[in-house]
Amino acid sequence: NENFEELLNESFRTLNTGDTVTGVISSVSPAELTVDLGTKVTGVIPFDEVAEDSGTDLTKTYKVGDTVTARAIRVSDVEGMAVLSVKQAERGSSFKKLLNAYDEGEVLTGKVTEVVKGGLVVSCKYNRVFIPAGQSGVPKGFNIDRNFPEIAGRSVVSYFNFDTSNNKELVVKVALSGVSTEGALKNLCAEAGGKSFEQVVDEAAEAWNTKLDLFEIEGTEDQKAMFYTSLYHTMINPSVYMDVDKAYRGLDHNIHQAENFTNYTIFSLWDTYRAEHPFLNVVTPMQNADMVKSMIRHQQQSVHKMLPVWSLMGNENWCMSGYHAVPVLADAIAKGVFTEKEEALQAMVETSNVDYYDHLDDYKRLGYIPFEKSSTAVSSTLEFAYDDWTIYQTALRAGNEEIAKQYYARALNYRNVFDKKNGFACPRYTDGSFKKDFDPLQTHGEGFIEGNSWNFSFHVPHDVYGIMDLMGGEKVFLTRLDELFEMHLPKKYYEKNEDITEEGLIGGYVHGNEPSHHIPYLYAWTSQPWKTQFWTREIIDRMYRNDINGLGGNDDCGQMSAWYMFTVMGFYPVCPGTDQYVLGAPYFPYLKLRLPNGNILEIKAEGVSDTRRYVQSLTINGKKYDKLYITHTDLLKGGVWEFKMGTSPNKKRGQKAENKPYSLTNGIK
Numbered sequence: 001n002e003n004f005e006e007l008l009n010e011s012f013r014t015l016n017t018g019d020t021v022t023g024v025i026s027s028v029s030p031a032e033l034t035v036d037l038g039t040k041v042t043g044v045i046p047f048d049e050v051a052e053d054s055g056t057d058l059t060k061t062y063k064v065g066d067t068v069t070a071r072a073i074r075v076s077d078v079e080g081m082a083v084l085s086v087k088q089a090e091r092g093s094s095f096k097k098l099l100n101a102y103d104e105g106e107v108l109t110g111k112v113t114e115v116v117k118g119g120l121v122v123s124c125k126y127n128r129v130f131i132p133a134g135q136s137g138v139p140k141g142f143n144i145d146r147n148f149p150e151i152a153g154r155s156v157v158s159y160f161n162f163d164t165s166n167n168k169e170l171v172v173k174v175a176l177s178g179v180s181t182e183g184a185l186k187n188l189c190a191e192a193g194g195k196s197f198e199q200v201v202d203e204a205a206e207a208w209n210t211k212l213d214l215f216e217i218e219g220t221e222d223q224k225a226m227f228y229t230s231l232y233h234t235m236i237n238p239s240v241y242m243d244v245d246k247a248y249r250g251l252d253h254n255i256h257q258a259e260n261f262t263n264y265t266i267f268s269l270w271d272t273y274r275a276e277h278p279f280l281n282v283v284t285p286m287q288n289a290d291m292v293k294s295m296i297r298h299q300q301q302s303v304h305k306m307l308p309v310w311s312l313m314g315n316e317n318w319c320m321s322g323y324h325a326v327p328v329l330a331d332a333i334a335k336g337v338f339t340e341k342e343e344a345l346q347a348m349v350e351t352s353n354v355d356y357y358d359h360l361d362d363y364k365r366l367g368y369i370p371f372e373k374s375s376t377a378v379s380s381t382l383e384f385a386y387d388d389w390t391i392y393q394t395a396l397r398a399g400n401e402e403i404a405k406q407y408y409a410r411a412l413n414y415r416n417v418f419d420k421k422n423g424f425a426c427p428r429y430t431d432g433s434f435k436k437d438f439d440p441l442q443t444h445g446e447g448f449i450e451g452n453s454w455n456f457s458f459h460v461p462h463d464v465y466g467i468m469d470l471m472g473g474e475k476v477f478l479t480r481l482d483e484l485f486e487m488h489l490p491k492k493y494y495e496k497n498e499d500i501t502e503e504g505l506i507g508g509y510v511h512g513n514e515p516s517h518h519i520p521y522l523y524a525w526t527s528q529p530w531k532t533q534f535w536t537r538e539i540i541d542r543m544y545r546n547d548i549n550g551l552g553g554n555d556d557c558g559q560m561s562a563w564y565m566f567t568v569m570g571f572y573p574v575c576p577g578t579d580q581y582v583l584g585a586p587y588f589p590y591l592k593l594r595l596p597n598g599n600i601l602e603i604k605a606e607g608v609s610d611t612r613r614y615v616q617s618l619t620i621n622g623k624k625y626d627k628l629y630i631t632h633t634d635l636l637k638g639g640v641w642e643f644k645m646g647t648s649p650n651k652k653r654g655q656k657a658e659n660k661p662y663s664l665t666n667g668i669k
Contacts, residue, residue, distance in 0.1 A: 022069045027161070030057045034161070035068050045070060171197055178313060179255055183243040190244040211235055214283055217568075218590040222546040227568065227588075230544070233561035234279055238272075238291050241265035241313065249314045251301040261293040267308045268557035270320035271514045273327045275562035278573040282635065285337040285596055292338045295325045299347040307351045321358060321376055321449050322383035323351045330390035331576035333397055335632040341398040348391045349403060352384075352410075360384070362430075368416040371427035371435060371447055378417050378425050378447035379515070382459045385414040389462040389664065390577040411664060414460045415470065423471040423480075425457040441493050441508070443500060450499040454484055454508050455516045461575040463664040464525040470668065478526050484508050484519070485535055504543065504553040506535075511543050512553025517563050518574045521582045524628045524661055530614055530649030533585040536567050537613045540587055569593070569603055570643065571630055578662045580629040585615050586643055599638030608645045615653065616644040628654040629661040 023037040035043040045068070062068075162170055175188030192200060212228055219227065242248035242263040250256045256263075264287075280288035299307045302316070307325035310317050326348045332338035355361035359369045359377075363384055369377040389411035395404035419426040419434045427435040427447035439446060440453035448456050458481075460467040468477040489508040494500040504512015509519060520539065523531040543552030544564050555561055566572045568587035573580075586605040593601040618625045621639040654660070 020069065022067060025062055025064055025066045025068055028059050028062050028064060029163075030059055033058060033062060033068065035070065043070065177243050178241060178249040179243050179247045183245070183247060187244050208232070211284075214594050216590075216592040217588045219588050223588070225546040226544050226550070226564075229546075230561035230564045233555050234276060234558040234565060235284075237266040237268070237557040238264040238294075239266055241294075251298050251311070251314055251316065252303075253314060254301075256297070256301075258297075262287070262290040263297070264291045264294040265314070266312045266557060267291075267295065267325065268310055268319075268559075269308060269324040269328065270310065270322060271556035271559040272562075273324040273331075273576060274514055274517055274559060275566055275573060276558040277328045278331055278576050279558075279562040279565055281332060281335050281337050281632075283593075283596065285332075285335075288332060289338050292329055292332045292344070295328065296340075296343060296347050299325075299351060304354050304357070305350040306354055306357065307347055321380045323357075323387050324383070326351060326387045327390040327576045330394045331573070333394055334577055334579050341394065345391070345394050345398050345400065345403065348394060352388060352391060352407075363413065364410075366416070366430070367413045368428055370430040372429055374447075375445070376447060376449040378427055378453070379449045379451065379456050379459070381417050382414050382425060382456060385411055386460065386462055388413070393577045411462060412466075414463070415466065415668070418457075418467070418470040420470070423457075423476060424453045425459075426453065441489065443493060443497050450497070450513050451510065451515045452493065452508075454480075455510055455519070458519050458522060459515055461518050462577070462662075464522060464661075465663040465667040466665050468525065468667060474526055478523075478528060481519070481522060481526075481531070499554075501553070503549070506539065506542060511539055514556060514559055517559070518572070521572050521574045521584060524574075524582050524654070525663065527655060528651075529628055529654045530651065532582075533614050533649070536572075536584045537587065537610065540564065540567060541610065570605070570641075575662060579632045580662050581632070581635065582629050582661050583615075583618070583627075585613060585645070595636055595638055597636055599636065601635070601638045602640045603643070604640065605643040605645050608643070612645045612647055614646050614649040616646045616650045617653070618643050626654060626656070627659045 021037050021043065023035040023043060025033055026036040027034040033045040035045060037043050164170060173188060173192045175184045175192065177183035177187055195203075212231055215227070215231060217224060217227055240262055242258050246258045246263075247255055248258055248263045277288060277291070280291070295307050298311060298316075299305060306316075307323060307329075308316060309323065309325070310319035329338065329344045329348060333341055333344060338344065353360070353364075355364070358380055359373050362373055363369050363381060368381045369384075371377045374380060388407045392404050392407035392411050395401075395407060414425075417425045417428055419428075419438075421434075422438075422440070424438075424440045426438050426440075429435075435447070438453075440457070443450070443452045446453060457471070458467065468474055471477050471480060485507045487508045489505060491502070494502070494505070499513050500510050501512055504510055510516045520535040521532050523529050523535075544550065551560060553560055563572070566581070567584060569591060570586035571581035571583050574582045586603050586608060588603075589605055589608050591603045593603075595601055619642045620634070625641075
């Protein structure tokens, strides 16, 4: 029939409960029949839907190849699986006659009476015959009903039957490889071979407990749950991406060997350069050094010669903006975690000179990205300027004065997008003019990615005194910070932005997304540093709760949790690439950290609470400490930090210029 193929295609309709179908038995057990209803549908008939007597052995009545007519009494959520009933199909003498009605090889002719999922029902000779779709053209030498070597089509389902009559528990071991099936088998043997489910669970629990045991805290059960959940979150990604023999699939999709390092993947760098990677530099520096090496290998395998932007599993997805692998490398070098400065610097410089990436050619020529060229021109300019500052720092440490001089100038490019008329970072056109109808609260169409100018104008962590002057001086800067936290932000500015939600807002400050995470610490550069102590505790109380909706935003591969981990300890890496952490206030009365060099750090803040949140004084190993930052070197020494807390701020502490954190310049004079 010329319409036969069309009818076969029509047969791929959905099987519904109550449909009568005819199929060929593909397997028989004493308690169950499996019926092939075509290339897309499998029916299972339990014995109680076939026989009247519950003790019936179905193998004595049916054999593979028999044709069965049944009615669908339940269709599984998994397409292509159904439970059938012979009883409900009015099994009678005509059905029994059908079982022995046809001879092997007999040629049948008939009329199609029904199109069902998986084939056609044809009326011929004694009764109806089911013809599965795709029955013709089967390669010779293979059994279509069992272990067929290959299959293609829509909604193909693979399934396995297991005899669980003696043991109801089924144990499945799964291994993955980005390289080969052979690699997956090696991984399986190395990691799960000969081990029971209980052994694997115990080993996983022991491995996690070893990591979680780095910290001890005093707090409520809810606070402990929040703390250790956050610590756990910081250690999920990046993750190892290689086989046990150290083979991995690189960015070029060739197979490489990770020589003298562990290869990692999942680099959500727009998020994680801020606190996640700096946190790993503190607690697991060897792993972060391997992550840096993995990023450099990515760059060397890239046809663009670029460090990762947002990469995973040997692929670059180009998500977000900037080239924020650069600060991760710079921070690891600044803190002595990674020592191969020249190799890192080369990768950083090459990455920052790919002119066709995000209008870098315009950025280098004009000192900013023109708004008519990019919808995120302002935020990208600010991000590039900070990234370039980290290259400047790395060049200084590598002793390369020429590169340092070049990138010092590029680090000041943030100044080119500040409109002196309003003191905000604004979209700017090629001709040098600024956008006239500019709304600094708007998150769409104003030149910023996942944010607005109110938040992004503070995104110059490497030169805080510089932006302070651009905004109009310290008084305006302080007023802006206060207003950011205290304002009411109308819903029209964020209701259509999936990355900025009401749950992640405190006033106009967006903690639920990453660009603002350093802002509460910027008070340290002003005459009112105690406001950092107020707002950081406020953020923790509102945004980090032991509840199913307790996190005030997407954790973004550990960044939200890393912010929390630093902040509850009482310090934060405002500017990765320096060796400094800006001090705030501890959240817990006691915290102990086992440092990777074997030293112990104890942070004590007796009586700290929501009412006693202000630092009166700090002593380190018994000596008074007035600076508003701590260095990585001092942190690794461990010892005892004792914070004296109070209900009102000590407004004299940290006021001297030498006690303030790093800034590239002392302002714009």
